[in-house]
Amino acid sequence: MSDDATLREVLxxxxxxxxxxxxxxxxxxxKESDFSEAEAEVQRMGADRARLAQEIDKAEARAERLAExxxxxxxxxVTAMETIRAVLDR
Incomplete structure (x- = not known):
């Protein structure tokens, strides 16, 4: 093999x-770009989860107030009906 051929092969x-x-x-x-996008999506999902949890807490509190x-x-x-019955019975 000549030096030129060897040099070409090496190059x-x-x-x-x-x-x-x-x-x-x-x-x-x-892959890093994909990972960054996935990480950003996880952060968005976490923020959505926190917001939804707050909304659920508010809805539960409102439901409890409505129940009360x-x-x-x-x-x-019941008191009014009993009073009306008492008045009618007299």
Whole structure:
């Protein structure tokens, strides 16, 4: 083999190695980009979850207040009906 042929082979191997390295770097950067996007989505989902949890807490508190008001209205209606019956019975 001549020195020129050997040099060409070495340069070809070097070019292939550089191409492989560039491909590996590109793949790594793409994976990191995908990871960043996934991480951002997880953060958005966490924020949505926190917001929804707050809304559920507010809705539960409102439902409890409505239940209390309902019980009070029922109690007052029973009292009013008993008073009306007592007046009618006299």
């Amino acid at each position: 070809d191997r070097l070019a292939r190695a550089i191409d492989a390295l560039e491909a590996a770097v590109d793949a790594r950067l793409e 008001v309902n019980r009070e209205v029922s109690r007052r209606l």
